[in-house]
Amino acid sequence: MSEVISVVSRNGAFQKTMIMEEFSSDESEDDYNMTGSEDEEEGEEGAEKSSSKPTSKKSSKNIDSELMTPGELITSDPIWMRGHGTYFLENDTYSSVAGRVSKVNKLLSVIPLKSRYAPETGDHVVGRIAEVSNKRWKVDIGGKQHAILMLGSVNLPGGILRRKSESDELQMRSFLKEGDLLNAEVQSLFQDGAASLHTRSLKYGKLRNGQFCQVPNSLIVRSKNHTHNLPGNVTVVLGVNGYIWLRMTSSMDLARDAPPGGSTQVSGGEASGRAAGPTGAVSLNPNASLSITRLEEESSWKIYSDENDASITNQLKQTISRYANIIKALAFCEVGITHERIVLGYEASLAYSDVGALIQRDNMEALGADVLNAERMRGNAE
Amino acid sequence: MAKDIEVSTAESQFILEALKQNYRLDGRSFEQFRDVKITFGEELGDVLVELGRTKVHCKISSSITEPYEDRPFEGLFFISTESTPMAGPQFESGNNTGEDEVLISRIIEKAVRRSGALDIEGLCIVAGSKCWAVRASVHFLDCDGGFVDASCIAVMTALLHYRKPDITVHGEKIIVHPVDEREPVALGILHIPVCVTSSFFNPVDAEQNIKGEENSEIVLVDATLKEELLREGVLTVTLNKNREVVQVSKAGGLPMDAMTLMECCHRAYDITERITDQILAAVKEDIAKRDKYSAILSSENAR
Amino acid sequence: MSQFEVYSPEGLRMDGRRWNELRRFETSINTHSHAADGSSYLEQGNNKIITLVKGPTEPALRSQLDQTKATLSISVNVTKFSKFERSKSTGNTKNERRILEMQTALVRTFEKNLMLNLYPRTIIDIEIHVLQQDGGILGSLINGITLACIDAGIAMYDYISGVSIGLYDTTPLLDVNSLEEAAMSCVTLGVVGKSEKLSLLQVEDKIPLDRLENVLAIGIAGAHRIRDLMDTALRAHAEKRVLNASKR
Numbered sequence: 002m003s004e005v006i007s008v009v010s011r012n013g014a015f016q017k018t019m020i021m022e023e024f025s026s027d028e029s030e031d032d033y034n035m036t037g038s039e040d041e042e043e044g045e046e047g048a049e050k051s052s053s054k055p056t057s058k059k060s061s062k063n064i065d066s067e068l069m070t071p072g073e074l075i076t077s078d079p080i081w082m083r084g085h086g087t088y089f090l091e092n093d094t095y096s097s098v099a100g101r102v103s104k105v106n107k108l109l110s111v112i113p114l115k116s117r118y119a120p121e122t123g124d125h126v127v128g129r130i131a132e133v134s135n136k137r138w139k140v141d142i143g144g145k146q147h148a149i150l151m152l153g154s155v156n157l158p159g160g161i162l163r164r165k166s167e168s169d170e171l172q173m174r175s176f177l178k179e180g181d182l183l184n185a186e187v188q189s190l191f192q193d194g195a196a197s198l199h200t201r202s203l204k205y206g207k208l209r210n211g212q213f214c215q216v217p218n219s220l221i222v223r224s225k226n227h228t229h230n231l232p233g234n235v236t237v238v239l240g241v242n243g244y245i246w247l248r249m250t251s252s253m254d255l256a257r258d259a260p261p262g263g264s265t266q267v268s269g270g271e272a273s274g275r276a277a278g279p280t281g282a283v284s285l286n287p288n289a290s291l292s293i294t295r296l297e298e299e300s301s302w303k304i305y306s307d308e309n310d311a312s313i314t315n316q317l318k319q320t321i322s323r324y325a326n327i328i329k330a331l332a333f334c335e336v337g338i339t340h341e342r343i344v345l346g347y348e349a350s351l352a353y354s355d356v357g358a359l360i361q362r363d364n365m366e367a368l369g370a371d372v373l374n375a376e377r378m379r380g381n382a383e
Numbered sequence: 384m385a386k387d388i389e390v391s392t393a394e395s396q397f398i399l400e401a402l403k404q405n406y407r408l409d410g411r412s413f414e415q416f417r418d419v420k421i422t423f424g425e426e427l428g429d430v431l432v433e434l435g436r437t438k439v440h441c442k443i444s445s446s447i448t449e450p451y452e453d454r455p456f457e458g459l460f461f462i463s464t465e466s467t468p469m470a471g472p473q474f475e476s477g478n479n480t481g482e483d484e485v486l487i488s489r490i491i492e493k494a495v496r497r498s499g500a501l502d503i504e505g506l507c508i509v510a511g512s513k514c515w516a517v518r519a520s521v522h523f524l525d526c527d528g529g530f531v532d533a534s535c536i537a538v539m540t541a542l543l544h545y546r547k548p549d550i551t552v553h554g555e556k557i558i559v560h561p562v563d564e565r566e567p568v569a570l571g572i573l574h575i576p577v578c579v580t581s582s583f584f585n586p587v588d589a590e591q592n593i594k595g596e597e598n599s600e601i602v603l604v605d606a607t608l609k610e611e612l613l614r615e616g617v618l619t620v621t622l623n624k625n626r627e628v629v630q631v632s633k634a635g636g637l638p639m640d641a642m643t644l645m646e647c648c649h650r651a652y653d654i655t656e657r658i659t660d661q662i663l664a665a666v667k668e669d670i671a672k673r674d675k676y677s678a679i680l681s682s683e684n685a686r
Numbered sequence: 687m688s689q690f691e692v693y694s695p696e697g698l699r700m701d702g703r704r705w706n707e708l709r710r711f712e713t714s715i716n717t718h719s720h721a722a723d724g725s726s727y728l729e730q731g732n733n734k735i736i737t738l739v740k741g742p743t744e745p746a747l748r749s750q751l752d753q754t755k756a757t758l759s760i761s762v763n764v765t766k767f768s769k770f771e772r773s774k775s776t777g778n779t780k781n782e783r784r785i786l787e788m789q790t791a792l793v794r795t796f797e798k799n800l801m802l803n804l805y806p807r808t809i810i811d812i813e814i815h816v817l818q819q820d821g822g823i824l825g826s827l828i829n830g831i832t833l834a835c836i837d838a839g840i841a842m843y844d845y846i847s848g849v850s851i852g853l854y855d856t857t858p859l860l861d862v863n864s865l866e867e868a869a870m871s872c873v874t875l876g877v878v879g880k881s882e883k884l885s886l887l888q889v890e891d892k893i894p895l896d897r898l899e900n901v902l903a904i905g906i907a908g909a910h911r912i913r914d915l916m917d918t919a920l921r922a923h924a925e926k927r928v929l930n931a932s933k934r
Contacts, residue, residue: 068924070917071836072593072844072879086841088801090590097801097841099920101928114927115716116839117723117742131744145742145808193806217719335927485786493890589798593843593878615798618887628898631889634787635794635876638883641902652895 069096069111076109084110118144118218118242120196124187125227127208127240128198130177136170138177140185143218143242146195150177154188154199156206156304176305182208182246184238203304204228204257208238210309211248214325216332218243222339229340230254232347233320239338245328247321249313319356323347326359327368334369345375388473390612398613402601403586409435409607416579416605416654417529421540421665427567428545432537435607436527441537442520443545447557450507450514458506459516462496462538464488470523471608490531490632491521494576494621495538498629502571508550513557515547517570528607531619535578536658542570543666574623576630577658579651582606583616583637598640602647604654618644620651624659692869693854700865708849708861708908711915713829715837715923722813724838728830731863732820737830739838742808756805760792760812762827768819770864788824795876795886796831801841810840821864822850824874828886833916844879847912848886851875851905853893858904873901877909 098113132139185198327346349371428443506515546567616636709731718725722738825848876886
């Protein structure tokens with residue numbers, strides 16, 4: 002019985018002649034071959050599988066966007082520069098994560114299927130204040146480390162271009178305190194990958210009048226615009242980090258959409274006449290007299306208010322929760338979350354009168370399928 | 384070993400560079416075990432083991448008690464390891480839950496107690512109601528690496544050296560004879576486990592270690608404290624003279640080739656053989672020394 | 687030894703396996719997508735284990751902050767109902783020496799395999815819940831952690847696969863269950879990828895020195911098999927995710 006597996010020669014000697022009957026029976030060969038190249042350094046087994054795996058020397062399409070798992074040899078070609086998700090020994094480059102190979106010019110990297118949010122300069126993110134410290138706030142943006150928001154990178158009451166005084170430093174908590182949500186832009190990255198944020202535009206700043214909602218960051222695709230007005234007087238801020246804020250549409254939101262061509266959903270057409278300021282700042286109240294500078298008005302204490310507007314109706318609150326549930330459903334189906342899909346989801350969700358019913362498993366699946374179907378139909382129609 | 388003491392960057396580079404050139408700071412070869420010095424105290428079962436600068440003391444004591452309900456035919460055997468700041472600043476007094484303390488005590492426990500080195504059935508006096516409880520208290524007095532190895536030698540030597548008072552059983556009644564009245568009896572030792580610790584160093588990159596085929600890792604037997612602080616992996620093998628592996632523990636650390644680990648085990652066996660002989664000889668010598676006294680006494684009486 | 691025959695003359699074990707067969711090995715990945723960054727659920731025979739990986743994140747305590755690499759912390763929660771008989775101990779199992787030893791071994795195993803230097807000033811927190819245990823638990827924990835860490839997207843050099851092998855007389859038995867574990871000496875291995883490098887090696891009972899090599903050989907082969915099974919599961923999971931992504 003006990004077959005002696007001797008350990009005579011060096012490499013590969015241990016795994017001779019092992020037959021795991023149990024498994025060889027219930028797993029089809031195809032299945033196994035699909036997994037492909039995992040043991041380049043082993044002569045015998047490697048040879049068996051070489052038919053199914055791309056010859057590593059070939060640097061053409063077949064290793065591009067191929068699925069890699071940790072420890073797997075990507076290529077033995079030394080021409081590649083090694084990027085994220087890889088490590089190398091001499092000429093061989095190995096994957097260190099499970100994901101797809103990406104090649105940009107001569108840079109070879111493996112993008113993991115899922116990982117924590119890695120900030121990039123220019124990202125529009127939603128964050129939560131974690132800590133108030135010396136001249137800076139630490140902001141949880143769902144990344145590996147907290148982002149830094151310097152006191153100097155925010156708009157303070159009384160105008161953007163004002164110097165930060167000592168009294169500002171002392172009353173930092175009255176602007177933003179622990180737990181406050183804000184949206185901001187990644188200004189720069191530190192050496193270790195931590196982000197430095199700024200809110201020096203009126204589209205950034207403290208968030209209110211709405212609800213927070215979180216999805217995996219991989220579901221949000223970076224795009225030109227991350228703030229969208231939705232039907233039902235709701236505005237969504239899709240943070241690239243997967244943090245989402247749903248709020249009542251403010252007049253500023255309406256104004257923002259208006260100038261570049263007038264979105265159909267925008268009802269406040271009269272706002273379209275007013276051009277955005279150089280910072281993208283648009284007057285909160287388009288009808289106000291222009292005698293005082295807009296900046297001064299915008300930078301008043303109001304932007305750090307903790308009070309929600311009294312004008313939010315129950316109906317609107319319902320709509321906001323409906324959107325939140327739609328986003329949860331889309332996330333559940335692992336569908337990328339875009340403005341269009343949220344709108345499609347909203348239309349499909351109107352079939353359910355009870356907002357709470359949307360997050361039942363069946364309904365979430367149905368909704369996800371509906372959205373994808375509707376998208377396909379629309380795509381065909383065009 | 385401990386986080387609190389650190390080797391400076393310059394010194395650690397010096398030590399590692401020396402290792403790469405096949406030198407150890409104390410002049411030993413890589414496979415050389417430090418000399419073991421065994422000293423006995425006045426009482427039986429009182430042993431001080433010195434391994435280089437490392438000092439470990441072990442004292443055996445025994446009492447009569449009730450056995451566990453589910454094991455009526457077995458006596459009790461405890462090993463308690465105590466590390467105090469006396470041994471080095473890295474140890475806290477009263478706190479034995481540090482990573483290293485736990486590992487050390489677990490390995491000794493597995494090597495000696497779980498392997499059945501002591502015949503605990505022989506400690507039974509009256510099944511279910513009376514048995515001997517033997518306790519080995521290990522104290523770390525000074526630390527220069529190799530705690531596990533030294534304590535294992537100390538515990539085994541002490542057990543071999545210890546004599547428990549003789550008893551006679553009359554039904555439920557037990558008479559314990561004082562040591563000066565009747566010759567005390569030795570404990571039943573079934574085998575002598577000896578621990579040998581090997582430390583691993585990686586002279587190359589982590590990538591080379593994982594994917595390379597050179598197996599260029601450095602293996603040191605019986606590391607000193609500084610080497611212990613710098614090592615990347617550790618393997619403790621416990622063997623006895625019957626060519627039995629009693630316990631092996633490589634709790635993570637640098638991945639090592641299976642063949643290299645096997646070599647470590649085989650090398651450990653040679654050391655085990657030597658140390659076992661040394662332990663037995665030392666115990667025999669000391670017991671003989673104590674006996675000489677009574678031999679003279681008895682001859683006088685016979686006259 | 688027991689009323690069961692550990693290994694019959696026909697070459698069958700108590701549960702009908704042969705000496706070189708693994709137990710049923712099933713896993714799901716990304717089971718707790720909202721609670722953790724990476725998660726896995728593993729069934730290896732009757733071992734049932736949930737693993738959650740949180741991080742890399744900002745450490746809660748200053749003491750956990752390392753300027754050069756991520757801090758790795760692993761906590762193992764062995765539930766009281768995980769064994770055939772409910773655990774009688776009243777205290778917290780987390781402070782048992784056996785558990786502490788296991789945690790230390792796991793931390794030291796993965797410290798060398800995860801590329802912690804890529805995540806300075808952060809903490810990676812791994813939480814394991816053992817719902818059911820049936821022998822060879824340490825090996826299963828290793829497998830669970832490997833999968834969960836891959837799911838979390840944490841860079842690592844290679845898979846680590848764990849398995850326990852028993853030695854019955856002269857026959858090594860692969861992937862022991864609890865009855866076998868109680869009846870004979872066992873060896874637990876943690877093997878790196880498809881290599882013959884052992885990250886973890888534990889022998890808790892007497893084994894003849896000259897048989898050890900044999901046992902290791904079987905163990906390494908078994909661990910490679912487990913690596914393949916994990917790889918297959920991971921790829922199946924990844925394909926599914928990619929399919930979803932392509933719909934975007």
